[in-house]
Amino acid sequence: MGSDNHPTMAEVATLAGVSMATASRALSNAPGVAPDTRQRVLAAAQQLSYVVSPEASRLATGTTGRVAVVVPHISRWFFASLLEGLEAVLREADMDVLLYHVGDLHDRRDFFERLPARRKVDAVVVLAFPVDEEEQRRLALMGVAIIAAGGQHASYPYVCIDDFAAGRQAMDHLTFLGHRRIAMIETYDPDQPVPPAGRSQAYFAALADAGIEADPELVETTRWGGAEGAAAMDRLLSLREPPTAVYAHSDEVALGAMRSLRRAGLAVPGDISVIGIDDHPLAELTDLTTVHQPALGQGEIAGQIVLSTLRGDEIKRAVTVPTKLVIRGTTGPPRPRPDRASGR
Amino acid sequence: MGSDNHPTMAEVATLAGVSMATASRALSNAPGVAPDTRQRVLAAAQQLSYVVSPEASRLATGTTGRVAVVVPHISRWFFASLLEGLEAVLREADMDVLLYHVGDLHDRRDFFERLPARRKVDAVVVLAFPVDEEEQRRLALMGVAIIAAGGQHASYPYVCIDDFAAGRQAMDHLTFLGHRRIAMIETYDPDQPVPPAGRSQAYFAALADAGIEADPELVETTRWGGAEGAAAMDRLLSLREPPTAVYAHSDEVALGAMRSLRRAGLAVPGDISVIGIDDHPLAELTDLTTVHQPALGQGEIAGQIVLSTLRGDEIKRAVTVPTKLVIRGTTGPPRPRPDRASGR
């Protein structure tokens, strides 16, 4: 169990009848080696099934060939998809991905204090992970490139969607359908210092543009999650005058809201319309209207940014990918109300 | 951007007024260093904000402090959860996680041929990833410990659920409710050489135990996925005599089936009952009856197995974690039929 006896480059060199220097050049296909000499070395390596020792090679060169990926959540679809896209392009470039899950504030503090990835990577990618100033200072200590994905960032190159625009796509769809009493289930992450506000601002802006006065009662703020979304919806339903439509910051939350509606015996979209953001795979299965965002794609672009940064290309510092409204079965025009206000 | 000038251990030693050997011992808190000497070294390191060079350290010791995790899917809940659990315990032990996504057959071939993790890790964990014989031979070349999680394995220590038992829990629930015309939506992964058969066997065994003759028409085999589940359900619905209950191999597939039922205007569980396996978070939101399996927990156990194996403890080679039936709103007794067969 681990008693391996890897051949060394010296052995390969000997077998090929060359010096270590030449072997090294041939193996890393550096220039300045006669074609057939290179062949001989390669053959020898093959025969010994030789693999360079990364540690030794790294020690000598100073680069690691690794990038650290810091994620606040692993099992949520959006984050996992970002990670998947990122891993794909990094692996393509033969870089290894070191995974750091920083779930709660404790992990977070620990990560930035100990900087466990220090000296182990050439770059670090923070996935949908707002980094505050102090944390930025700590990261800077690592002396490597930092890239952000899935969220805008002031100090680092990044790729993300326009949260405000996405929110507007959702809200405008609702107002276009004729809804005027629209609720928002706004989410925040207690373990994130700075919640991105774009999706919330979009709510108020859309309302204003439609000439609708915002009613504070209609804004529910909760932690992210299906159960949380359900609870928020319950509260919304207990209002004297419940909304005719609900805009949730994410699909999972919207699905939670739908459970409450189902349990309350309300029809969707007959009684209430629901819209989310993300286009989670399960949104399609549940016929949820939503705003699509390319999660995998953002991860891939992040990977490209990492690569070009490392290469020193220094191009595209900020990429914003488009989102798209996907109308499915949970939104429709509001039911003409039995005129509860004026009647009787 | 990468122009770092990390202090070396020699500098720390000098600052602390000791030899490098002592510095090394103190830093790696090895025994045999006077308490106050150790303190001085630590202080010096702190002051210089020194961090050991992993490459150098590794080169000297021969261990890497890393483990490779090979996963066939990243963004599916079950795999991501396994990964999350695994990462947590590994990180706790200060080991780094190298992520290798082996999505399709091409990735797969490439992974086992090039063995990109070779010499980079102390162990590799295959997550819900059947490894065939030839691949095992390749892995053996790495000369490190191999652990399997989320799936049974003949040659490696593993942690998993009992698929047959889980399937029985689902099926027995259905037969207990009185269903006799039960369909199965069986899934397979075209990129996996060996599909685990436990969940399917459970179907036939349960049927036999309930004295029900299996009807081949009622078994739909499809790739994993929501859309696939929906399509399978559509086929089932077009049968002369559709099932009164459906047992799906996984929740996502079950949710797909439910979409078909919804679109067909059928009531669940009124007209047809549906049950899945996994207890995906969204199962709760959709009121799906299912069989719970601890995904995170399996990942954690896998991590412990890795750790103890590396430590040489050589305990628990095979762990099977229990599953549990979770009855929610998609299963119920079959509707007493209008007696289509004898009637008229």
Next chain:
DNA sequence: CTGTTAGCGCTTTCAC
């Protein structure tokens, strides 16, 4: 308890 001294396996000037 502490210091000296070899390497760990590779890359890289610098000569030839």
Next chain:
DNA sequence: GTGAAAGCGCTAACAG
């Protein structure tokens, strides 16, 4: 084009 030799930064005997 190729080889000799000097490290890269750390650990691990082995003495003291």
